[in-house]
Amino acid sequence: MATSTELPTSRGPRQALPDPGERVPRISWPIVGIFSGAIALFAASTWAALADVLPVPVTIGLSATAIFVLFTVLHDASHYSISTHGWVNAAFGRIAMFFVSPLISFRSFAFIHIEHHRNTNDGDNDPDHFISGSPLWQAPLRFGLMDFPYLSFIVRNVRRRPRVEVVETSLLLVTSTAVILACALTGHFWTLALVYLIPERVAMFVLAWWFDWLPHHDLKDTQQENRYRATRNRVGAEWVLTPLLLSQNYHLVHHLHPSVPFYRYVAAWQRNEEEYLERGAAIGTAFGQQLTPDEYRDWKRLNGRMRRLLPLRKAARSLSALGFHTIPVSSVDKLTNESVLINFAVPEELKDQFLFEPGQHLTVRTKIGTKEVRRSYSICSSADSGTLAIAVKHIPDGIFSTFAMEHLRPGDTLDLMTPTGSFGAPLNPLAVKRYAAIAVGSGITPVLSILRTTLVVEPESSFTLIYGNRDAESTMFRRELDDLEARYADRLRIVHVHSRDPRHPPLLSGRIDRTKLDHWLDSELAPSLVDEWFLCGPVDLVADLRELLIERGANTDHVHVEIFQGYRTLRSTDGFDAATVVVGLSGRQHEVKLAAGDTVLESALKSGIEAPYACLGGACGTCKAKVTLGSVVMDQNFVLSKADVKDGYVLTCQSRPTTPSVTVDYQG
Template sequence: MTVAVSAAAIFVLFTVLHDASHYSISTHRWVNVAFGRVAMLFVSPLISFKSFAFIHIEHHRNTNDDENDPDHFVSGAPTWQVPVRFALMDVPYLAFLVRNLGRRPRAEVLETAFLITASAAVIVGCSVSGHLWTLAVVYLIPERVAMFVLAWWFDWLPHHDLEDTQQENRYRATRNRVGAEWILTPLLLSQNYHLVHHLHPSIPFHRYVAAWRRNEEAYLERDAAIGTVFGQQLDPQEYREWKRLNGRLAPILPIRAPRRSSASHPVFHRVPVASVERLTGDSVLVRFAVPDQLRDQFAFQAGQHLTVRTDLGGEGVRRSYSICSSVASGELAIGVKHIPGGAFSSFAMGQLRAGDVLELMTPAGSFGTPVDPLAAKTYVAIAAGSGITPILSVLTTTLEVEAESRFTLIYGNRDAGSTMFGEQLADLETLYADRLRVIHVRSRDPRHPAPLRGRVDGARLAAWLTTDLAAAAVDEWFLCGPVEMVTDLRDVLLDHGVSTERLHVELFHGYDRPRVTDGYRPANVTVRLSGQQRELALDAGDTVLESALKAGVEAPYACLGGACGTCRAKVLQGSVEMDQDFALSPSDLAGGYVLTCQSHPTSSSVVVDYDA
């Protein structure tokens, strides 16, 4: 473990040394020298940083020149000698320095001599004191391991088998290596784009990819050298064809499309709380520590929600909260915003702690849309207040899985202090700068830009639709927030030709409607749940869910307002009429699914299946 950790640290520190030698860490020269000297002590304390910088710049000037390129010791090695030369990469550096001592400042030569002497003294001192093996495990062995990998990845992979020198053709003195970039770029610390480094040595390593993408066609016009991850060499036309066929596959490999819960219908399990983190003055983020044996049941898709059940002082409480974590994060988390007088939100804000156990219902709901790693879509989401919670999950999951898709979020709040996940959204904007745009609208912030002050309403959306949010250019719309806002925005979008299949609505509460019993009659209801079947007598005016609960059936439910979709079931026989529905998609309705909390039988007998 010590050898592995030390070798990895030395490998990473080489990039610090490398960027310092090109003065690309800072605009202040002394900062680069300071970082370079510290990193050099770990990478190879046999030469001074300035000597290394001199040698490395000579490599850039004379790339692939057998006589004058110090790195040609590795890149031009016969195949059978390659493993040995990898581990001895610093030997030609020392030899090159000796040959050029007359060209170097006296102070630099003395510093190198001091470092060689000090290194030898440390080794001798450890030998005499009986600590040589400790030194070997902590540094000497890891340093050779790191040197082996550095020579292989930073010198041999970019340069081997290329005949042009830097002076002859700078576009073919080294290469880019494409494919599997989701792992290759972080593993090689962007040195798979080594051609960009040789063309623009002052660019720091973390900007190589952006530089290539920005100038790609110009490089290809100059016949840039390109190879695949498996070593196949591509000319520019072959690269364009390779990119067309395979380029979009490279970013998707680390993330798979999310899967649904394995539970046949929503059921409760006891799950401990992992952490409770304050988001704003009136909201918290609650993470859950899902036991391994329940992970399949708590697998979720972006936009789904959890129902929480707990006993607060003898009063049973059941509330639904949207999952706000991304599918790829491996976390299960909800955001809870305090409602004055709210039983669970007050408890979560003031009393809930890590280690407490809550009853969680397995994920339910269909607010999100299926994600496709090969899709290249345009998404727009509009949220207000805690309506961000399901949209945050949809947004992060989509951007992670669909590498070619773009997302615009319009988010309404009172002010910056009341904005849930404000910092996380800012981080996501930085991470997906070219694919994510967040527009904050604030109603009580006099310092906010005037065009974005006020509330998100139908008039504001209609104005956006005539400027930079053309309805026809958006593939999917998501709306979540207060009922009045969501219904207003929905009507505007429908008036502008947005189809219901592309319009996704999530409400935390349905409309409160007076109970109507006239026109309904008793019926016989058969309920299938958990592989069992119960026949019930339904009273006139009752919903299917009410009849099941009266009979002691543990049917799933949460909001009772037609907003959450937890009570979703499929009608197998007979017919029903729903009072209201804010949770089912057009495909759900076409498939015969209903919300049992809103469903009144319109036939003498009805069969519903929660397991379908």
């Protein structure tokens, strides 16, 4: 874990970068895949050219495509993004360099490219400024000559470079020239041109256009002046631009985080989008319109209706942005004799704050009598519907659920925290996946949001829901589920399990348990056939079913768990000492004293710090924070992923210090 406790104090261009949440892999399998595919494609097109079995333009296009793809291999290798092992990057880089431009060595290219990153848009020192700084009328003429200025750059810096690198580049330059002359003298120049020279120049033209001109042209700030405006992201039509440009439409992310592999640029952007916008990130549309951050936010709203065609965007907000807003209730509708549906009228100016991903939840706060009450409820509306709703099931002696059932009316207001949680899975309209969910009682609420959104966004995916209740009368959203099953009859199957209905089929009677799940896993829900699992219900049941799924071969990363509530552990001082805790919240740091046995959240609340929380049982994730100094131990964790824990995140309501001093940051 990091040991620094310093918090950013400004929003300037040199402010510490947000954590992209991405790391260099031990081996980048996407790179291995495109590398192998490109080599195979180049070999096939070379054979086609030599055997004269395809038209000349086709063979040139295929070879140029292979070289274009190999540049991404070379590019990631130069940033050591392919592997944590340096020799792996060098091996891939050297091979790719032969195809992209055999005039210089891989080491020389890496040096030149890093200089581009250091001096972006600096006309005197940026080796790529030959392209990005070109007058418009000259740009097409320069595109095909992109790599030739690199040679003069090497000459100017030859004394700075290791001798072995200079010798390697000199040998490559001499060898390349000799091969071209030999082919010309022996009458094979056209063959060489068809197999390599022409495709290589075509690829270079496209690379200059897409990887240099589009991201950098007409931007005046250098990397040293403002790294958030030295290059841009290009938004819109991402379903085609992202694969076509191999993610370089998110070129700003690459310049901010050069070691992030190319296929994770989008994920890094989505993780911290709002923080990048707050820093003035340069953004353009697919058609060249330049957008300010506020214009980009407006552009997103105006394009909200396109969600059926584009992947849902993560509602990016930092943990420090979590806060309560007073929101009017627009309707309170009876679902069953024991539950109500509450719809909220979110004011227009707060719509962005309450964007949510399917599977997220709201923390509700209100005063009932003289007591402040907080509860966490999953959002049940679809993420593309423009509505915000929760369902509340009555619990005997439950303070808030009784209030909601008996007293809450349209026009009343409740304090809502902006949405949190990560129960859902990323969606993409091009995906063809199979989903399965098991829900019990009010566990249907987050699953319903996921189910509704998935069926809309991914028109080729299918969904199976196993839903347990006492009987039909106690089934929340029964009519809506029937309507959904009728509308998506070819892609949605709902299996109702009733524990107290004597008329129900024997195989579907009783409670959902391991025996029933075993039966389904042996037939239509074999783990090898299901891409994502969602489990929501009582903690004992969910834990048992998750264990069985993993035993039967389901991938732990694709078994998503949400529980009604966590276990409330008893306070104990055994094995714990008093500690000093520094709490980072909303850009400020607060030092508090923690009594032996208290959790980090308890110590913060006792000191009057408005730290975010809801369930206090490790079930909702609202109190998530990052440990930046010292260490803690969590009593339980039903929310955080392995990646979250590895990155230092904890549930503060479950965290007790194991060192004398601990620093946690709710901004993360």
